[in-house]
Every structure is written in structure tokens, then in C-alpha cells.
Amino acid sequence: MAEPLSNSPLTLLVVDDTPDNLSLMAGLLKDHYRIKLAVNGALALQLAPSCDLILLDVMMPEMDGYSVCRQLKANPETADIPVIFLTARSQDEDEEYGLNLGAVDYLTKPISPPILYARVATHLRLRQASRWLKGENQLLEHLVQQRTAELSRLQDALITAMASMAETRDNETGNHIRRTQHYVAALARTLREHPRFADTLTEENITLLYKSAPLHDIGKVGVPDRILLKPGRLDAEEFEEMKKHTLYGRDTILSVERELGGSNSFLTFAREIAHYHQEKWDGSGYPEGLAGDAIPLSARLMAVADVYDALISRRVYKPPFPHEEAVRILREGRARHFDPDILDAFLQIETEFREIAERYRDED
Template identity: 65%
Template structure:
């Protein structure tokens, strides 16, 4: 019964929004006149000097408009307006000068310091109402536009985040496809190989970004792009015949020459994707570099182009360390997994021959982190047990 009674009671209607106007004038008669004119439609606040006006405006987040006199003791209206516009908290509040100084040069000065309008005294109520209404309407429209733009920006950010998640999922799926195809072969890395190498890459790049040799290449954006593109490093293996890719045992020289083609195949595949996109893409550029050059060696004895030293892209030098370490600690059909300690010994032998010395030094500085990543993303029965080793 009470619920029915409550439903039958007239509901309180929301009150229409009443804009708030700050009146700044040192003459009591002018203040009283403006209060009488505005009280029925607007909330009003009063300041009798420029300093007080600045304080009130800064402390009133919902202030919609300021009516400002020019001739006031101390800080005049022009300086008050300048300081209002210089403060980000009050800069967008429209200011209308309402003053007896009504020469053309006075009006020009008022508009030059940031006012939206300039009205002379004595006050004409119809003109005052019209100007106040116009500028309040414009302010409301700007607010609506800002809110709309903010909503659009949020929607774009959400959509971008969704697309990045889809992109990352596709990259991981493509990388996993290449790894799955050769999972039984001599280069098989297990289902978590791509995850581990991603984290190794990020750790190495982050460590080296303050190094003079790498600072220009390893910006935060580039580190993110390299890390996300790392799973595509062996994408070219999808073009290698199964009898070579999945051979149980060591490849003979002819088979190894075919296997080496995976670097060029990966490069060409990613290059084709770039062409379809209409040009070079930063993300695909790093993916192409890594796929093509991660088998190059610092002394020029690698493949596919026998690049030497600084000619090898930074991204590929990082991947070379990450990929070899993971291969060493992982099980292969032709070898058991090496322990972490054994792997460190083998990696050290490649300093200045296989690996960029500075990248390898970063690896040794991070060896505990590499070990942690390997354990966190270990494949069942694939990685070496690291007990004490």
C-alpha cells in the first residue's frame, strides 16, 4: 500500500541548470543593479577588486561567466583578465568587460587581453541579457563539444586497445604456428619459446637503452615494437619442407643450406605484408629485421648475408642472444637441455664472435632474470631443471 502511495505522489522535477556569473566591480550601485537584473535567471557571486576576483574564480569550478569592470583600485580589469587567462583553471571562463571606458582603443585593449565582449556603461538591460545569453550558450556548446571529443577519444583508445590485443594474438598465433611445425626438429623450441624470447628481448633492450651505443635505437616505443614483433623471428620456417624441418637428428650440409633459407623467407613474407599496407610500417620493420638477421653473427660468419658488427640491426643482435640462450636450455631431439650454468659458459665463448660484446655483457648482467623468465614460462619436460645450476 505504501509503495502504491509513493508511486501516486507527484515526483519532484529536476531544477533547470542556473549558470553562475561573477560580478567584479568596486561601485556598490553598479553591483546592486546587476544583482537585480540577473538574480531571476542566474546564480551570482561578487568581488569588489581584481585580487578577490582571481581568488573567487579559482575557487569556483562551476563558474560560467565573469562581468568585469575596468577601472578599479589596485589591479585594474585589464590586468585581472590577463591573469585569469594565464591560469589554466580559469582560462576558459568567458569575460565580458562592463565599463564606462568605451573608446575604441579601450575596447581593443579589452579584447586583446582575452575578453569575449566589451559593453559600455550605463548598462542597457536588453543588450546585457542578449550578450550574456549568447556567451553562456557558446560556453555550453564548447563544453558539449569537449565532452563529445573526450568520449570519442575514449572510444578510439578502447578500439585501439582492442585492435592491439587482436594484433598481438595474431602475432603469437603465427609465431606458434612456425614453432609447432618444427617442434620435433633440431630447431624446435616448444610452445613457450616465443613467450620466453619476447621477455628476454624486453629485458635486454631495457637494460641497454641508456647505453651510448643503443640509446638512439632503444626508445620506449621501439622496445615495445621489438618485443611485440619478436614472435615472428622464425616465421620463415613455414616454407621449409617437413622432411628437413622435422628431421630427427642433425642436418647434413645440403639440408642445412635449405634450413638457412628460413631467414630470407621470413624477410620476404613480412615485406609482402608491408607492400599490402602501402609502405614501411614500424612494427613490421622490426619484425622483418629480426626474421632476416637474427642468425647473423658479430664476426660476419652468420647468414643469410654474412653481415658483420654494426651492420646487423640492433633488434636482430638482441634476438640472437635471446634465441641462442633459449635453444641451449631447451630440449632438442639431438641433445638434452643444458643447465643454466652450462649455457652461460657456452654463451661466453661467443663474445665478439657470435654476439655483440655489449649485448652479451647485458645478458650476463641479467642472467638471473633470464633464468627466472625461463622458469616462469617453462614447457613441461622441456627445460633443464635448474637446481643449483
């Protein structure tokens, strides 16, 4: 089970009209969190303000979970408390309805303890990061004078919180994140003297690209488990749903920018990468079908890094390709999938990519 992120136990509120369910959830969580229990919606609304996260049943008499969630989100005192629905209602429209009310997650019964532990830890971590970011607003107003020290702490806290949220749900490893950020930095350093890119690829921006690259797949937290964790290739309908991770990622970064009351270069790079890293040079990618220089440079760099790593990595539906085969496939994508100048830079330093892959290889 993931350990709590605070020095003192955080408080979870479990809401269910069935005593056996309350006992089960309390037994699963009591060793790591303070637990409060509510047998109905009215009591839940009374207890909620002192809690850090709420696990909420849907089907309850008098006031169902949807009504409770609606009131929680309408009250400024409880609006930012993460709500996870726990319910036997497993239809997609039920999940969509619950999430549209403001819940952060939707788990169907019977509950899988490992998934429960991971989701609770993930959303507590994200809430703590969000609250910390709010507290840094005054500092952000003085970034022009105080520069990189404070901003670096902000960036690192955000990266840790959000990238780990994606790792919790996906089969890809933390080493994938490390490899891709090193690939992106290597490409950017190689291209910093290129006339097309020199104005953008300053030393400061290369550092920001390196730090923001781990957030490229943060949107996968919005993809249902049945698709994200499917042990095989996706069918056409499933792939359409998977493609939405680029939009979910964009929206996640936008929500952070709204919290801060503005953006900065780090968040701009993070949003561009999350949104556009699946676009292709010839316009055949997604989600917008952008082509050429209309695709942000940050996303074009990530496209090369992400595809290379996907090719050399083991997946449930394929073995890892040798480095030479990955290079051949990327070369074939020049001026089709990839910006030709960026692909040429990759070919120039492909041995460095191999070294990065070896240094941060996945354990068998």
C-alpha cells in the same frame, strides 16, 4: 584437430577425380567445415569463389591441378583463396612448381590426418588475418593521431596468426616464443641507457621489440617437413635448406607490408629479426654475412635470446644444458657471435634469464 577460427563453419573445396578420395577427405573434414566437392577442374573453378580454402589434386584428366591453380590465381575473385595441393607426386621439383604457381602448401599422399588438420587451420588463420589487415588500411592512415590502441590490435592479430603458423609445423613449443620475447625485452631494458642504443631503445620501441620477437622463426613454415622435423642433426645440404628460413621469414613480412601499402616500426622490427637473427658479429653468420653494426640491433638482441634458449632447451639431438653451461658458451661468443655490449648486458642480468626460463619452462 585444430578448431576453426570462425563462429560459423568455413567452406573447403576438395577437388579430385577419384570418388574414393573425395569421400575420404569429406569424412575427415566434415565435422568442422562445410565441404564442397568437385570431380574435375572446370567444376572447381565454378565453385571456388564461395570457398575459403581449396584442397586440389594435381593429376586429373583434361585440366590438371596446376592448370586449375593457374586460373584461380589469375582471377581477382579467387586469387587470394589458399590452395593446398594433395598429390602423390613427391619430387622436390613438383613441390617447387606447385608453390611457384601460388599454392600455399603441398601435401603428398597418403595424407596424414594430423598434418592435414594443422595445415588447413594454419592457412585459414593466415587468410583471415590477411583479410582483416586489408580492412584496417583506412585505420592505419590515421595512426599518427590515434596511436597505439588500434595498432596494438593489429600487431596482436598478426602475431597470433603468423607465430602460430610456425608453431604448427615446428617441434619447438609456444613457451620458446614466450621465453625469447621476454629475454629480448629484458636485454633492451638493460641497454636503454647505453650511449650506443639509447636513441633506438625507447619505451615504445622496447614494447614493439617484445611484440615482434615471436615472429623470428616464422620462415620455418617454408622449410620442408623432412628437414624441419628430422630427428637428429642436419647434414650439410639439409642445413643449407634450413638456412633459407631467414629469407622466407623476411619475405613473409614483406608480403604483409605490401598488403598494407607501407610499413611501420613493428613490421620493420619483425622483418629485421626474421631476416638477420642468425647473423654473427664477426660476419660468419647467415644469410647475408653481415658484421658488427651492419646487423640491425633488433636481430642482435634476438641472437643472444635465441641461442640461450636453444642451449637450455631439449632437442632431439641433445639434452638441455644447465644455465651455467649456457652462460659459459655465450661468454665465449662475445665479439665473435654476439655484439659485445649486448653480451655484457646478458651477463649482467643472466639471473633474470634463468628466472624467465623457469617461469615459462616446457613441461616434460
